Amino acid sequence: MPSGGETHIYSHLLAEKVRVTAAQVRRDLMTVGYTGTPAHGYDIRKLREQIEAFLFPKHGEQQKAAIAGIGNFGRALLKFFSGRRPSLKIVASFESDTEKLDRVICGCQCYSIEKAADIIREQGITVGIITVPDGESQYVADIFVEAGIRGIMNFARTPLRIPEDVYVEEIDLAMSMDRVAYFARQTVN
Amino acid sequence: MPSGGETHIYSHLLAEKVRVTAAQVRRDLMTVGYTGTPAHGYDIRKLREQIEAFLFPKHGEQQKAAIAGIGNFGRALLKFFSGRRPSLKIVASFESDTEKLDRVICGCQCYSIEKAADIIREQGITVGIITVPDGESQYVADIFVEAGIRGIMNFARTPLRIPEDVYVEEIDLAMSMDRVAYFARQTVN
DNA sequence: CTCACACTGTGAATCGTTTCACATAAAAAG
DNA sequence: CTTTTTATGTGAAACGATTCACAGTGTGAG
Numbered sequence: 001m002p003s004g005g006e007t008h009i010y011s012h013l014l015a016e017k018v019r020v021t022a023a024q025v026r027r028d029l030m031t032v033g034y035t036g037t038p039a040h041g042y043d044i045r046k047l048r049e050q051i052e053a054f055l056f057p058k059h060g061e062q063q064k065a066a067i068a069g070i071g072n073f074g075r076a077l078l079k080f081f082s083g084r085r086p087s088l089k090i091v092a093s094f095e096s097d098t099e100k101l102d103r104v105i106c107g108c109q110c111y112s113i114e115k116a117a118d119i120i121r122e123q124g125i126t127v128g129i130i131t132v133p134d135g136e137s138q139y140v141a142d143i144f145v146e147a148g149i150r151g152i153m154n155f156a157r158t159p160l161r162i163p164e165d166v167y168v169e170e171i172d173l174a175m176s177m178d179r180v181a182y183f184a185r186q187t188v189n
Numbered sequence: 190m191p192s193g194g195e196t197h198i199y200s201h202l203l204a205e206k207v208r209v210t211a212a213q214v215r216r217d218l219m220t221v222g223y224t225g226t227p228a229h230g231y232d233i234r235k236l237r238e239q240i241e242a243f244l245f246p247k248h249g250e251q252q253k254a255a256i257a258g259i260g261n262f263g264r265a266l267l268k269f270f271s272g273r274r275p276s277l278k279i280v281a282s283f284e285s286d287t288e289k290l291d292r293v294i295c296g297c298q299c300y301s302i303e304k305a306a307d308i309i310r311e312q313g314i315t316v317g318i319i320t321v322p323d324g325e326s327q328y329v330a331d332i333f334v335e336a337g338i339r340g341i342m343n344f345a346r347t348p349l350r351i352p353e354d355v356y357v358e359e360i361d362l363a364m365s366m367d368r369v370a371y372f373a374r375q376t377v378n
Numbered sequence: 379c380t381c382a383c384a385c386t387g388t389g390a391a392t393c394g395t396t397t398c399a400c401a402t403a404a405a406a407a408g
Numbered sequence: 409c410t411t412t413t414t415a416t417g418t419g420a421a422a423c424g425a426t427t428c429a430c431a432g433t434g435t436g437a438g
Contacts (some may be wrong), residue, residue, distance in 0.1 A: 010415065019348040023397055026417065038415040039404045055371060059264030063370055076265040078363075084363065126373045127366075147232050153365060159208040167372035169365045173266070174273065176358045177316075178244060181252055181277050182224060183356035184315045184340030201386065209435045215387065253402040350412055 010041035056087045064125040068094040068140045071134035078106040120147035129153045199230035245276045253314040257323035257329045267295040267320040307338035318342045
């Protein structure tokens with residue numbers, strides 16, 4: 001067995017760290033395309049490079065995102081994502097509330113939703129975040145898709161009707177909470 | 190065919206509204222325990238009652254929740270969940286930042302994390318929300334579980350090590366965002 | 379009354395994901 | 409050099425969730 005986990009690491013050690021099975025780790029690394037050796041496991045530096053190459057845009061390229069709806073959540077997300085990934089930046093926010101328009105909020109310029117299509121196209125924005133009230137989410141999504149956005153994170157409760165080739169991540173916090181509350185209630189007190 | 194969707198509704202109409210298949214709706218209602226009739230579909234009023242009986246505590250009972258970490262996200266969640274479900278209420282928040290201690294923040298009393306165990310036990314809190322920085326999440330989770338919490342919503346990036354009988358909903362926004370960005374990049378430009 | 383229709387409830391098939399388990403390989407020990 | 413050990417990569421099995429498809433049933437039409 002090689003010394004410590006200095007430069008190399010085994011699948012089962014990685015697995016332990018992230019609470020999954022070793023098989024899962026190996027399977028995932030397979031799709032990432034990096035392969036280790038039975039003798040030393042995975043070369044940490046190279047593995048890391050490989051994962052980053054797989055996951056993020058080539059060095060230098062930057063993906064742009066926009067967020068619609070900057071209520072409590074929108075602003076929290078804005079702060080959360082700002083500076084987290086150098087390769088992804090939220091460059092514009094959209095609102096219908098006229099109070100917030102044309103100001104910089106949480107470090108991000110806020111525009112009227114009507115200008116969204118133009119700005120998305122001009123700036124080449126590919127990722128959209130939707131935190132508007134339920135009723136407006138489809139409307140916003142339609143604008144996003146039409147303007148060329150390729151991936152959407154949707155926090156509204158109603159699943160969006162979206163073309164097949166646009167990726168959507170539906171995040172329904174109310175439902176998640178219902179699940180937690182439900183199971184918390186099931187277990188014997 | 191019965192008149193309009195006044196008092197009754199068919200699985201395929203429900204399915205359309207929430208963007209799933211009719212079979213899925215019927216399957217779900219099966220587990221909820223309500224059964225309709227081929228003639229009229231589901232009685233909306235009774236269906237609703239049945240779902241609520243399945244999903245929420247009996248009328249009058251209230252589940253209590255606590256949140257640990259009231260940064261931007263914590264506060265947004267606090268506002269988001271307050272008043273959303275009469276049957277679930279966030280009754281306490283915990284922080285390590287001494288600035289925030291012993292004040293009411295977003296309508297919720299903020300305590301030192303050290304008092305968490307006592308307060309959870311005293312008040313019979315069963316649901317915990319964790320929005321603390323990554324490094325502290327396991328520490329908080331251990332306190333929660335030890336104090337008797339039965340369901341946890343975890344927003345920290347590291348999955349928690351938790352006994353089998355406590356339900357955990359892991360919500361990893363950074364990973365969700367990575368997925369969206371990844372797929373947005375894959376599609377042909 | 380009988381027939382045709384439309385919908386439900388559910389067993390069986392399908393699909394995507396996770397886990398198992400083993401052939402293979404490289405190092406270390408003898 | 410040969411044997412033993414331990415880890416990888418991956419085909420195949422297991423699992424969970426979704427979808428198909430159809431028998432059963434009540435209703436309205438004729």
